[in-house]
Amino acid sequence: MGAATTLDGDITVMKAASAIEVRDLRMSYGTHEVLRGVDFRVAPGEVVTLLGPNGAGKTTTIEILEGFRAPSGGHVRVLGTEPVKGDERWRARLGVVLQSWRDHGRWTVHGLLDHLGRYYAPYSAPGRRRPTPTAELIEAVGLTGHAGQRVSRLSGGQRRRLDVAIGIVGRPEVLFLDEPTAGFDPQARRDFHDLVHRLSDLDDTTILLTTHDLDEAEKLADRILILAGGRIVADGSADKLSREASRDAQVRWSRDGEHFVHATEDATGFVRGLFQQYGDQIGDLEVRRATLEDTYMAILKKEEG
Amino acid sequence: MNPTAHAARLGLARGWIEFRHALANPQDIGFTLVTTAAFVTVLYFQRGATVPGTDLSLAAATMPGILGLGMAFNGLMGAVGSLSVEREDGTLLRAKALPQGMLGYLVGRVVSVSLSALGSLLLVSVAGLILLPELAAAGAGGWLTVLWVAVLGLTAMLPWGAVIGSLSANPQTAAGLSMLCFGALTAISGIFYPITALAGWLQGLAQAFPIYWLGLGMRSALLPGAAAAAELGGSWRTLPTIGVLLAWTVAGLLLAPPILRRMARRESGSLMQSRRDRALQRIG
Numbered sequence A: 001m002g003a004a005t006t007l008d009g010d011i012t013v014m015k016a017a018s019a020i021e022v023r024d025l026r027m028s029y030g031t032h033e034v035l036r037g038v039d040f041r042v043a044p045g046e047v048v049t050l051l052g053p054n055g056a057g058k059t060t061t062i063e064i065l066e067g068f069r070a071p072s073g074g075h076v077r078v079l080g081t082e083p084v085k086g087d088e089r090w091r092a093r094l095g096v097v098l099q100s101w102r103d104h105g106r107w108t109v110h111g112l113l114d115h116l117g118r119y120y121a122p123y124s125a126p127g128r129r130r131p132t133p134t135a136e137l138i139e140a141v142g143l144t145g146h147a148g149q150r151v152s153r154l155s156g157g158q159r160r161r162l163d164v165a166i167g168i169v170g171r172p173e174v175l176f177l178d179e180p181t182a183g184f185d186p187q188a189r190r191d192f193h194d195l196v197h198r199l200s201d202l203d204d205t206t207i208l209l210t211t212h213d214l215d216e217a218e219k220l221a222d223r224i225l226i227l228a229g230g231r232i233v234a235d236g237s238a239d240k241l242s243r244e245a246s247r248d249a250q251v252r253w254s255r256d257g258e259h260f261v262h263a264t265e266d267a268t269g270f271v272r273g274l275f276q277q278y279g280d281q282i283g284d285l286e287v288r289r290a291t292l293e294d295t296y297m298a299i300l301k302k303e304e305g
Numbered sequence B: 001m002n003p004t005a006h007a008a009r010l011g012l013a014r015g016w017i018e019f020r021h022a023l024a025n026p027q028d029i030g031f032t033l034v035t036t037a038a039f040v041t042v043l044y045f046q047r048g049a050t051v052p053g054t055d056l057s058l059a060a061a062t063m064p065g066i067l068g069l070g071m072a073f074n075g076l077m078g079a080v081g082s083l084s085v086e087r088e089d090g091t092l093l094r095a096k097a098l099p100q101g102m103l104g105y106l107v108g109r110v111v112s113v114s115l116s117a118l119g120s121l122l123l124v125s126v127a128g129l130i131l132l133p134e135l136a137a138a139g140a141g142g143w144l145t146v147l148w149v150a151v152l153g154l155t156a157m158l159p160w161g162a163v164i165g166s167l168s169a170n171p172q173t174a175a176g177l178s179m180l181c182f183g184a185l186t187a188i189s190g191i192f193y194p195i196t197a198l199a200g201w202l203q204g205l206a207q208a209f210p211i212y213w214l215g216l217g218m219r220s221a222l223l224p225g226a227a228a229a230a231e232l233g234g235s236w237r238t239l240p241t242i243g244v245l246l247a248w249t250v251a252g253l254l255l256a257p258p259i260l261r262r263m264a265r266r267e268s269g270s271l272m273q274s275r276r277d278r279a280l281q282r283i284g
Helices: A004-014 A058-066 A090-093 A107-120 A134-140 A156-168 A188-200 A214-220 A238-245 A267-281 A291-302 B002-026 B026-046 B058-088 B091-097 B101-133 B133-167 B169-187 B200-207 B210-221 B225-230 B239-265 B269-283
Strands: A020-028 A030-040 A047-051 A073-078 A094-097 A174-178 A205-211 A223-228 A231-236 A249-255 A258-264 A285-289
Touching: A020 A058, A020 A238, A030 A058, A030 A231, A047 A058, A058 A073, A058 A205, A058 B225, A073 B200, A090 A094, A090 B225, A094 A156, A107 A134, A107 A156, A107 B002, A134 A156, A156 A174, A156 A188, A188 A205, A188 A214, A188 B058, A214 A291, A223 A238, A223 A291, A231 A238, A231 A291, A238 A291, A238 B210, A249 A267, A249 B002, A258 A267, A267 A285, B002 B026, B002 B101, B026 B058, B026 B101, B058 B091, B058 B169, B058 B210, B058 B269, B091 B101, B101 B133, B101 B239, B133 B169, B133 B210, B133 B239, B169 B210, B200 B210, B210 B239
Parallel strands: A047 A205, A047 A223, A094 A174, A174 A205
Antiparallel strands: A020 A030, A020 A073, A223 A231, A249 A258, A249 A285
């Protein structure tokens, strides 16, 4: 089989196009419409977060892109291929991080990663050797001290790291993560963020992840998509979304023991005026722009209303 | 490197690894040892008795039935159990996310279930030979027959186990349903009670299923030729044995792949999540 040569050809073609392309994606379960015309694109190497309330269809969207679920309608391409028709060569270029529960409990961390990685060996391409050497991968997810341990003995957080390792063992060009950091402690979360940055910087991996954690979305993503009511209602960097939702910043200060709050578009100008007028009398100055959380809530409220 | 052959080889490796895991697992190995011990105890107490009206020892007459039944049970329940449990715990979904992963998974499962079933067969056979020296009279030819009947029985049962495991909603249903069918078929299979003593329609029914033929094949391998007189038609009916077991094998191999494919196509993270939630409710 000429897997490697064909694969190489595909990559060259894909560099120019979108890694993920979704147009008018629709999904219904019976009469219940979950997705009603979702549109977005993800460029190669981009890190994009899909945000949205529970039941908005984030998981459904990801599962359609992974090829695990057939959509009711619309145009979907991942690496130029329609996911439900994706063959094994296409599958080898994707990484899927699943929420594990108690599978492979008797395997050791090293044994399992090594075994699963071997499936990717026939799909190596020039410049992208598959799989990642097992020891290197175990170190990257911080499980070196647990390499010989049985999977059933890992803590919840360690297991999630193993899930991530399994997702990236084949050096994917596109990686899907559905709530990857659920159950992580702050340190594990920070390590995970570093890992995502490394993947996108060093391996040029396109990453689409869902999360409930707005702080995480802001830290990780080049771009944020907000899914609500079965549609993408906002699409842009955290900064852009904030500016679109509200230009106002809140300025707080105190004078003569009294506290004041003022909302303004031009916080710098307002503060300059404040100091010109009152000078040394001003204390407790605080300027606060809308956080992603404010923005997110504002966007959802607008959608519901 | 041919990716399909590569995945099949990984499946062989996987089956071997999982078989080794089972050997090292106190629960798995304990179950095998306890059931073997139970059979050995039965054989031990039957040692002195003979089948009424013959000089055939009762223990020697029971032995082939134990081997045949063990093969049918391990082949069917091994496949039912692993598929239904591994759909619930996400092993299958992991396989699905890998290139050619489903192929590797299935080959691995066939290998590990077969190794476990043949391992139990070996264990019971050795115990039987130690307790009942007359079994050695079967000779190499007899034990070769045991082997081919065992392998054919395995191929006849395993795909059907996979079908039941794929169709059932959860491991409990799968195990309950298959145990029920298995028990009913065993009762009329002639393994515990001579089939010639059953009503005619029950005899017909029993002969439509593989368990009877597995028992018959094992008896033909281990009992003296004269014992064939006690069978239906007064013969070991070797060709019909091969025919029926092969027919079940072929039907199973035709039916199982599309059902497995359909099941695999439907696997997704959210489906597994909901099964997991239901399972946790059951436990809690």
